Amino acid sequence: MSMSETLTLYRRLPTRMSACVVASEGELAHLESQFPEEFQQLFTGIASPAHAALPALPAIQPNVLVIEVNPSLPGSVGRIEQARARFPDLPIIAAVEQLDLGKVRTLMRLGIKDVVALPFNADELLPTVIDLSTEQTGGSAGLAPMHAVAHSSGGIGASTVVSHLAAAIVDQDPDARCCIVDLDFQFGEQASLFGVSADASVVDCLEAGDRLDWDIIGNAVTKARKGIDLLAAPRDIPPPETIDTERLLGLLTMLRQHYDHVLLDFPAAWSNAALSAACACDRLLLLVDQSVRSISRAAKTIALLDSVDVSREHVGLIVNRAEKRLFQTISTQDVGQTLGREIVATLPLVKSGLPEAQVRGVLLSEEDPRGAFAKAFGQLAQSIALTDEDPA
Structure with a gap:
C-alpha cells in the first residue's frame, strides 16, 4: 500500500486511534523521518533500547503497541511477556532485525499480532497499525459506507x-x-x-x-x-x-x-x-x-x-x-x-x-x-x- 493510499485510509479513522512505539532513539528518528505531518498525531514514540525492560506507557492506553525486540536476548523477549501481562487485550507488533521464520514463530507463540522488520519502513508499518487499530475499535472503523x-x-x-x-x-x-x-x-x-x-x-x-x-x-x-x-x-x-x-x-x-x-x-x-x-x-x-x-x-x-x-x-x-x-x-x-x-x-x-x-x-x-x-x-x-x- 502506498503512502497516499494509507493516508486516505487514515483520514477515515476515529481520532481516538493511536499507536505507541517503543524502540531505540535511532529507530524512532528513522521512522519519524518517513511520516507525513498528518501521521504525527497517530504515534507516540518512547525511546528504549531493545535489551531494556518495558518502560511505562502513556496514561491513555494506545490501540496498538509496537515494540523493538531482539529474540537473541532473553531480557528483550521479556518485554513482550511484560506487555502481555500489563495489557492482555492490546494488539502488539514486534519490530525485529534480520527477520526470519524462526523468529516469527517464537514471537507468535508469545501472543503478538504481527511482526515487522527493522529498520522501520513506514509503508509497511502504517497499514499494519491501522488494520489492528480497526479491529481493536470494532471492525468497521475507517471503512467507507x-x-x-x-x-x-x-x-x-x-x-x-x-x-x-x-x-x-x-x-x-x-x-x-x-x-x-x-x-x-x-x-x-x-x-x-x-x-x-x-x-x-x-x-x-x-x-x-x-x-x-x-x-x-x-x-x-x-x-x-x-x-x-x-x-x-x-x-x-x-x-x-x-x-x-x-x-x-x-x-x-x-x-x-x-x-x-x-x-x-x-x-x-x-x-x-x-x-x-x-x-x-x-x-x-x-x-x-x-x-x-x-x-x-x-x-x-x-x-x-x-x-x-x-x-x-x-x-x-x-x-x-x-x-x-x-x-x-x-x-x-x-x-x-x-x-x-x-x-x-x-x-x-x-x-x-x-x-x-x-x-x-x-x-x-x-x-x-x-x-x-x-x-x-x-x-x-x-x-x-x-x-x-x-x-x-
Missing part, C-alpha cells in the same frame, strides 16, 4: 439506480471517490450503462486469491466517470459455486478502505455470496414499484433478509416508476405500509429518453440535469449522506 441496490421486478431498474446514484453522490461532493461493484455475474450491465469497456472484472480479483492487493484491484477497476470507478461483471458467466464468499467480502473491505463510497449492484437471484455481501452493507436499498407482483417479490426478499438477522433499519425502499394519478390503486404510502420499511426515495416514471440514453452509454441525469429524474437522485444522495453521518 457501502450501500447496495436490489430489485423486485425481474431485474429492471437496479443497475440504472446504482449508476445514477453514484453520479449524484459525486455531483454533490466533487472530491468524493465512488466505486461501483457489479455483482450481477450473469447479466451485469454497468459498463454498458456508462459506455465504457472493462478489461477486467470482479471475478478476476477473486481469482487472485491470497495474492489480492491494491495493485491488482487498481488494474481491474475501470474509470467510468470523474470520481466513479467500476469493478465490472465478467464477460463470461462463471459457475456460481466458484464465487468464494470470504474472498468477495475481503475484496469489498479493501475497496471500502480506498474509496469514499462503495455501491453494489445485486443480481436478480440471491446466492450465498450476494446475501453475505448484503449483510455487510450499511444499507440495502430495495427497488419496488406500485404493482402487486413487485410488492410480493419485495416481501419475499425482506423475509429472506429477516431470516439472516438484517435489521429493519438497514433496509430501505425505493419506489420506482412512481405515478400520482387521481385514482391510483396502490399509492407509495401503501407500498411502505405493506412492506413495513421506510421509503427513502421515490423515482418518477420516465416516459421517454432513458432507454435511448442508455443505448448511447449516457446517464439521463447528464442529459437533463434539472429534470425530475436527476432531482430525485440528488435527494436520495443527500438522504444517504445524512444517514452515513448519523447512523443511529
Whole structure:
C-alpha cells in the first residue's frame, strides 16, 4: 500500500486511534523521518533500547503497541511477556532485525499480532497499525459506507439506480471517490450503462486469491466517470459455486478502505455470496414499484433478509416508476405500509429518453440535469449522506 493510499485510509479513522512505539532513539528518528505531518498525531514514540525492560506507557492506553525486540536476548523477549501481562487485550507488533521464520514463530507463540522488520519502513508499518487499530475499535472503523441496490421486478431498474446514484453522490461532493461493484455475474450491465469497456472484472480479483492487493484491484477497476470507478461483471458467466464468499467480502473491505463510497449492484437471484455481501452493507436499498407482483417479490426478499438477522433499519425502499394519478390503486404510502420499511426515495416514471440514453452509454441525469429524474437522485444522495453521518 502506498503512502497516499494509507493516508486516505487514515483520514477515515476515529481520532481516538493511536499507536505507541517503543524502540531505540535511532529507530524512532528513522521512522519519524518517513511520516507525513498528518501521521504525527497517530504515534507516540518512547525511546528504549531493545535489551531494556518495558518502560511505562502513556496514561491513555494506545490501540496498538509496537515494540523493538531482539529474540537473541532473553531480557528483550521479556518485554513482550511484560506487555502481555500489563495489557492482555492490546494488539502488539514486534519490530525485529534480520527477520526470519524462526523468529516469527517464537514471537507468535508469545501472543503478538504481527511482526515487522527493522529498520522501520513506514509503508509497511502504517497499514499494519491501522488494520489492528480497526479491529481493536470494532471492525468497521475507517471503512467507507457501502450501500447496495436490489430489485423486485425481474431485474429492471437496479443497475440504472446504482449508476445514477453514484453520479449524484459525486455531483454533490466533487472530491468524493465512488466505486461501483457489479455483482450481477450473469447479466451485469454497468459498463454498458456508462459506455465504457472493462478489461477486467470482479471475478478476476477473486481469482487472485491470497495474492489480492491494491495493485491488482487498481488494474481491474475501470474509470467510468470523474470520481466513479467500476469493478465490472465478467464477460463470461462463471459457475456460481466458484464465487468464494470470504474472498468477495475481503475484496469489498479493501475497496471500502480506498474509496469514499462503495455501491453494489445485486443480481436478480440471491446466492450465498450476494446475501453475505448484503449483510455487510450499511444499507440495502430495495427497488419496488406500485404493482402487486413487485410488492410480493419485495416481501419475499425482506423475509429472506429477516431470516439472516438484517435489521429493519438497514433496509430501505425505493419506489420506482412512481405515478400520482387521481385514482391510483396502490399509492407509495401503501407500498411502505405493506412492506413495513421506510421509503427513502421515490423515482418518477420516465416516459421517454432513458432507454435511448442508455443505448448511447449516457446517464439521463447528464442529459437533463434539472429534470425530475436527476432531482430525485440528488435527494436520495443527500438522504444517504445524512444517514452515513448519523447512523443511529
